[in-house]
Amino acid sequence: MAQLDKTSFQLPIENPAAEDFLPLLGTDYVELYVGNAKQAAHYYMSAWGFQPLAYAGLETGLKDRVSYVLQQDKIRLVLTSPLKSGGDINRHIDAHGDGVKSIALWVDDATKSYQETTKRGAESYMEPKTMEDDKGKVVVSGIHTYGETVHLFVERGDYKGVFMPGFRAWDPVYKPSDVGLKYIDHMVGNVGWNEMNKWCQFYEKVMGFAQLVSFDDKDISTEYTALMSKVMSNGNGRIKFPINEPAEGKKKSQIEEYIEFYNGAGVQHMAMATDNIIETVTALKNRGVEFLTVPSSYYEDVLDRVGEIDEDLEPLSELGILIDRDDEGYLLQIFTKPILDRPTMFIEIIQRKGAKSFGKGNFKALFEAIEREQESRGTL
Structure with missing residues (x-):
């Protein structure tokens, strides 16, 4: 290296x-x-x-x-x-x-x-x-x-x-070109019922982290499912570990589905950063990577919510890339379907244009997309 x-x-x-x-x-x-x-x-x-x-x-x-x-x-x-x-x-x-x-x-x-x-x-x-x-x-x-x-x-x-x-x-002849991924932005852990605070305290006490942000079931919920999440980070911000736990809902949440098929707590997803999410996601789709999709209606009023952005909305809409803004700027993000046979781990692609947050404004649309996948698997 x-x-x-x-x-x-x-x-x-x-x-x-x-x-x-x-x-x-x-x-x-x-x-x-x-x-x-x-x-x-x-x-x-x-x-x-x-x-x-x-x-x-x-x-x-x-x-x-x-x-x-x-x-x-x-x-x-x-x-x-x-x-x-x-x-x-x-x-x-x-x-x-x-x-x-x-x-x-x-x-x-x-x-x-x-x-x-x-x-x-x-x-x-x-x-x-x-x-x-x-x-x-x-x-x-x-x-x-x-x-x-x-x-x-x-x-x-x-x-x-x-x-x-x-x-x-290891230097094989076969070396496909890269797709513009730069670094790991954050890694998300799923833990069991009422274990989120325990593991957040672990990162605070044992590793010196502090909480950046938290989301409760009012922030991350749909008609059917909910979860709780806190984001722990070290001082320089290079290492960010969101920790999710299930919350009560009418049906089985994505966290419960993960824990059932993974047989316990584990890494739910890696978020990989890019400097050009349109180019990266286009390349990934052309290579067969499957992403969650949101209804086209998401894009009808998204700019009213997030304000002006540098990118054209049309390619973002065609690719299904989500947009959110915080006090520091905005971000673009998209999530794959599970990349394994078990509905456990997936990958997030994220491009930050100043934003330090994690896409709170997209949670409802994202979770509804996940629920549609769960329903197709018969695990909702």
């Missing part, structure tokens, strides 16, 4: 209530446990424009698993599958299907990050471990968060290799 200039991460404090004692420089990578990493890698390359970066498996000395590493700008995905029956990866896939196991956070000091979080009550997942090869060393540690999800702290300032020790460069 090209080494990123750390000076670019010395950002002004965006969330002054956060203690930011770690601190976190950004998202290092997201690891998904999947049933077939080779085929999953082909999907994320072909449909999503990720580029091949690194590989670890039998050829590199691993006997129990294989991992493919993909990258697009600052977004890195690690896709890991088991090579033998039994073991934790198989059990995880059997329980949850494909899904996010690790959210790896880039830090200056993985040992200090581990010590600071565990002394504040975090359950240890991995004590600090140093991995070395002729390209240098990487230190990794980890803690548990909601469900079976873990946070890894990755210290790579002394490493010049492609990804980390144990991996080799």
Whole structure:
């Protein structure tokens, strides 16, 4: 991996209530446990424009698993599958299907990050471990968060290799072009009934985060379903974790559906940022990615609600891209249908034109679109 200039991460404090004692420089990578990493890698390359970066498996000395590493700008995905029956990866896939196991956070000091979080009550997942090869060393540690999800702290300032020790460069002939995805804007976790505050307190106490915004069932509800959500962020605003829980409604909400099929709490979606959402979504649709749709009536009065925007409304309407505004500016966003067979994880594409919020004005239209999908699956 090209080494990123750390000076670019010395950002002004965006969330002054956060203690930011770690601190976190950004998202290092997201690891998904999947049933077939080779085929999953082909999907994320072909449909999503990720580029091949690194590989670890039998050829590199691993006997129990294989991992493919993909990258697009600052977004890195690690896709890991088991090579033998039994073991934790198989059990995880059997329980949850494909899904996010690790959210790896880039830090200056993985040992200090581990010590600071565990002394504040975090359950240890991995004590600090140093991995070395002729390209240098990487230190990794980890803690548990909601469900079976873990946070890894990755210290790579002394490493010049492609990804980390144990991996080799992966350079296949097939390299579809990227689609303009830049970085992970936020990652959303779904937790069980009445667990949202517990996990928000975890991020506040254990990791020094602070609440950016909250939404209750009056904000996020339709005639049939509702949920509650709070957004936790670190001080520099690079890491934002909205936490959702179900709320009472007439029918089964998307959060309940997720928890039923994922068998517990987990990552519901990754929001990936782009600088040109029209070009990105057009490319994704041309590659077969399916998005939720809203009625054309959404666009009849949307500009009355959000005011003037730079983009023409027609291509936004044709693609189904939603618009919302806050005191800082506006944003454009769209959500895929579940990208897995189980109705669990999906991906959001977001372009921020100054806005710091999460599209509150779109919640009703979005949730009605999700309910239409739930109804087609017979899970509403």
